[in-house]
């Protein structure tokens with residue numbers, strides 16, 4: 001893992017000192033809210049519906065045990081004993097007091113964490129595949145380049161006042177688990193002969209006008225990466241629609257000018273940016289890469305795993321859903337679900353965070369990941385340790401066996417916390433998970449990803465959910481619109497609207513009817529919901545939603 | 557005919573805690589909607605809004621929210637204001653916990 005240099009530490013200490021003074025000046029009245037707001041946003045501090053919210057970056061989703069313990073400490077000492085992990089691999093604290101935030105930031109700095117550029121019109125936390133460094137299908141670990149981009153973008157003088165926020169995601173594998181096609185820039189590590197380089201996508205994004213990213217360069221060599229990315233952001237910085245915040249994101253710029261024109265402008269600008277880089281970035285990259293060397297994997301028998309798998313049905317169910325093949329034989333990638341049925345997606349208590357930190361230290365080479373799907377990942381666990389680990393997870397409400405299932409729902413904070421929300425999302429997720437747990441049909445339904453957003457901004461990625469739910473305010477009533485057929489992978493697709501929305505009371509029965517139609521019409525249990533939707537199209541689902549007796553009585 | 561003026565309260569978030577506050581008739585910021593001053597005259601409401609907005613060292617994001625007069629004081633007419641006066645639905649946190 002990357003360790004802060006003296007430069008990093010000093011930079012952060014200075015930023016935190018500045019922010020402490022800014023908070024003091026706000027409280028004394030020397031700064032107005034209009035003056036203070038951009039300053040607090042630069043440091044990840046929002047004012048939400050019921051309280052302030054501090055958003056802390058978890059760079060490319062990677063945490064050490066010590067960092068996770070510190071996150072637990074913050075939750076306990078300055079919040080209400082929990083934190084909320086988000087779809088951008090950040091953690092949010094929902095209840096800090098303004099006067100406590102400087103202390104929180106100092107505590108974070110002790111373990112090399114911060115909240116810089118988690119808000120505002122800047123380049124945000126760079127996200128990456130949560131299986132990075134462990135996945136069997138990986139060309140190279142995407143985190144060194146994500147770290148390089150983080151260092152380049154942090155406090156980049158040209159990019160502190162962009163037309164709008166700017167999000168970058170990196171995958172090191174052809175199977176995209178980082179949703180790179182829904183980012184302003186998506187980067188895929190690729191190989192050409194013996195050379196590692198980068199495929200660059202641009203102009204993806206969800207929100208009001210969802211777009212799938214388009215390829216701007218098929219292969220950018222390592223030496224050109226930063227100057228190339230800088231050229232992209234720089235072209236958009238000038239062209240982007242500052243006159244209209246709904247048209248300011250790069251997806252609109254690409255859409256309005258066309259990808260070919262944008263590519264031409266970027267290539268022109270690249271001639272200049274490339275000349276300005278002197279190769280220092282390559283030295284830094286080598287230094288960073290050395291710190292992401294794989295851990296010392298061990299070679300040990302794993303018959304304890306096989307024995308537990310054969311005899312313990314609860315362990316077997318968990319292993320079947322929550323484990324993924326590791327690149328090293330004998331190891332597994334373990335996903336720890338933060339989606340216990342009826343609980344808030346992505347929330348972890350301070351105690352759970354400590355348990356996870358202990359497990360990572362004991363069984364996981366001291367590494368944790370936060371996935372954009374709001375779960376925790378222990379990327380390197382030897383199979384022989386899994387039965388022991390599972391027992392501990394069970395004792396702390398962390399052994400829910402539902403990864404990829406209908407209850408593994410992404411939900412944004414929605415109107416329970418977010419000031420921008422038009423409806424709630426969390427209780428919808430809680431009700432769906434509880435309902436399908438009661439029905440005991442989860443295993444039979446198989447892979448099905450539901451994603452819920454509480455407004456058009458789409459933090460809950462609803463457009464790319466197999467079933468997407470968008471909460472809206474229709475004439476003063478919470479109303480939920482459904483989309484079907486979205487896909488967040490390398491085959492990214494935006495879901496299609498089913499038709500009129502459903503009320504807070506009727507949305508769960510509506511989801512049940514969609515799932516019922518799938519179970520009835522699938523060719524075999526092997527045909528997933530998404531495959532069935534692609535084969536059948538919208539008609540049978542629409543009929544189930546709007547033409548049945550239940551639907552009629554709801555309409556009445 | 558112009559629409560009749562919907563009754564209002566002045567509301568904001570407290571500067572330090574971020575908690576939802578309302579303006580009472582005696583100019584105090586109160587945490588409970590029931591104690592807020594109901595403004596039924598549009599001109600008066602605008603003046604109260606201006607006065608409250610000037611108290612920037614106490615409250616942030618001051619605005620007028622619609623209410624309906626009720627037996628236990630002003631009642632929210634929109635669900636957002638209902639959540640603001642109560643707290644989140646997933647945990648018993650916020651105002652609902654401090655009653």
Ligand code: SF4
Nearest residue numbers: 412418421454455459
């Ligand atoms: S989607 Fe909307 S409601 Fe949900 S977190 Fe984002 S801005 Fe808030």
